[in-house]
Amino acid sequence: MKNLFGAAVAAAALCCASxxxxxxxxxxxxxxxxxxxxxxxxxxxxGRGGAVEGTYVTTLADGSTxxxxxxxxxxxxxxxAGVFAVTLACDAVRDGATDATAIAYGCNYLGEPxxxxxLGCVGGIRSQTGTVGAVRTGSVTMHxxxxxxxxxxxxxx
Numbered sequence: 001m002k003n004l005f006g007a008a009v010a011a012a013a014l015c016c017a018s019x020x021x022x023x024x025x026x027x028x029x030x031x032x033x034x035x036x037x038x039x040x041x042x043x044x045x046x047g048r049g050g051a052v053e054g055t056y057v058t059t060l061a062d063g064s065t066x067x068x069x070x071x072x073x074x075x076x077x078x079x080x081a082g083v084f085a086v087t088l089a090c091d092a093v094r095d096g097a098t099d100a101t102a103i104a105y106g107c108n109y110l111g112e113p114x115x116x117x118x119l120g121c122v123g124g125i126r127s128q129t130g131t132v133g134a135v136r137t138g139s140v141t142m143h144x145x146x147x148x149x150x151x152x153x154x155x156x157x
Contacts, residue, residue: 022155022156022157023060023061023155023156024060024061024153024154024155025058025059025060025061025153025154025155025156026058026059026151026152026153026154027056027057027058027059027151027152027153027154028056028057028149028150028151029054029055029056029070029142029149029150029151029152030054030055030056030148030149031052031053031054031144031147031148031149031150032052032053032054032148033052034050034051034052035050035051035052036048036049036050037049037050039076041078045076045113046076046077046078046079047075047076047078048075048076049073049074049075049076050073050074050075051071051072051073051074052071052072052074053069053070053071053072054069054070054071054148055067055068055069055070056068056069056070056092066094066095067094067095068092068093068094068095068097069092069093069095070090070091070092070093070103071090071091072088072089072090072091072103072105073088073089073090074086074087074088074089074105074107075087083106084106084107084108085107085108085109085113086105086106086107086108086119086121087104087105087106087107088103088104088105088106088107088121088123089102089103089104089105090102090103090104090105091103099127099128099129099133101125101126101127102125102126102127103123103124103125103140104123104124105121105122105123105140105142106121106122106123107119107120107121107142107144108120108121110143116147118143118144118145118146119142119143119144120141120142120143121140121141121142121143121144121152122139122140122141122142123139123140123141123142124137124138124139124140125137125138125139125140125154125156136156136157137156137157138154138155138156138157139154139155139157140152140153140154140155141153141154
């Protein structure tokens with residue numbers, strides 16, 4: 001469950017490239033500790049929520065990098081309640097910026113569900129400069145592959 005929320009967050013942070021055209025990128029996230037709350041159901045794992053913060057490094061298609069911070073909140077879903085076992089909502093802010101890129105992830109365990117099981121995630125990203133600036137949207141993937149590490153890919157449209 002510890003790796004549950006990191007994945008989502010990572011993707012969001014990656015984002016902030018300055019050009020308006022389509023652009024591919026990859027990213028690496030280093031997560032802090034997940035703070036868990038709640039939990040119901042027979043084993044206490046349904047409906048658990050959590051929050052996590054971390055740092056990211058995004059590598060753009062031209063080889064340049066973007067660094068920043070990401071924070072996410074997420075929630076386990078009851079068995080058979082939907083397509084995803086975990087949903088995440090994240091904000092990523094690149095170093096030196098104030099505007100956040102929003103990321104929404106849907107994740108599933110890559111094996112038997114548990115605190116040390118890797119997660120595979122897909123999601124969408126949205127970024128806007130200021131309150132009236134141009135909006136960019138895109139898609140992301142994320143692989144939360146360790147207690148404090150995730151990596152992924154994305155594309156701005």
